[in-house]
Amino acid sequence: MQDLLFDFISKYVSLSEEEKNAIVSLNLFRSVKKGTILLQEGQKSRESYFVLKGCIRTYYLIDSEEKTTAFYTEMEALTPPSVISKTPSEYYISCIEDCILLVSNSDMEAEVNSKFPKFEIMCRKLSEELLAKERMDFDEFKTSSPEQRYLNLLQSRPDLIQRVPQHQLASYLGIQPQSLSRLRARILEKKS
Amino acid sequence: MQDLLFDFISKYVSLSEEEKNAIVSLNLFRSVKKGTILLQEGQKSRESYFVLKGCIRTYYLIDSEEKTTAFYTEMEALTPPSVISKTPSEYYISCIEDCILLVSNSDMEAEVNSKFPKFEIMCRKLSEELLAKERMDFDEFKTSSPEQRYLNLLQSRPDLIQRVPQHQLASYLGIQPQSLSRLRARILEKKS
DNA sequence: ACATCTTGTTCACTTAAGTTAAGAAAGACG
């Protein structure tokens, strides 16, 4: 499991054994059961998550309806906006599968960053990359119809369609579950 | 004009006079006329932009239609995804007003970052903050209707509605110009 | 001053998504 992490890190910076040990000694790994809620609306948190195995989901409760906005799966990282802005969270984070996560908190990150400048560099590169990716995803969402978005998701993250309940997927695509169902039927019809 | 920049930077790190001079000596300031295209689809670029005055816009050409996805105004920064991924750009960047920009390129950033670790820190903080902001904007977009999005934009960036052509705004809201027109009429009717 | 292009609005019509309700299928649990 640790190897997965170090493989990931090696894409950004190369670590010495000493640095690797420093990370391991922080004891960041945590196993979490399906259904666990990692963060609740209104809660102040300082935790960031990195998914080693499993899938976590962020959602808002609007008019007592869950609005799912993101899924994070293997090798994806999430620092909630509320951690950056130091305000109460506007959304929930929950595990939709049994997960193995890496959990860090901002105090610890600050300490590690100042002790090992390489981490600072890695964090910058990763944030820049994630920002670029997020902007592309947002652009794609804006410029396409629900049906196109579904087809695109089928291409880019086919695993999600298998492992995630339809009504959460629908919400993620910005539509109602019934619309997703109908849209899928429409696509099947076109193919035949 | 430089003061605006240093005021902005001071929100992230505090610079010594020497460091400020180092920045000034890089000669990053550039005045650009309305209508100038800063980046074209298919082009490889290494430039990042920081808007000191004016407004720049990113758009895609899809089926010979312009799809506007973002506006960057005073004190906002843009590093195109294509610069991060080192691939040809998928979109255009153009100035919709006369602008004063700060233009940097990635080689130069790398050099400054390694010379002044403070810059590395600033870049990380800024990227993290922008990522958090982008995710919140994306979430808001996903969870609301075109009408809600327009009303929200009216709240959060009322200046945009004044300074940007309606058809570009419509595209930015993910709808057709006619729909925006209708939606605005609907809102006016409700108020009365 | 005139022609042209861009921009924004309106209208009629089409298409797709929202809504409400009902029922089938799959899982969870005692």
Next chain:
DNA sequence: CGTCTTTCTTAACTTAAGTGAACAAGATGT
């Protein structure tokens, strides 16, 4: 095993956005 819940689909109806066309107002250019 049956009961209860969650999940998914289908259908009928409503609402809103897409589409194509026409028109008016402004800006641009010659």
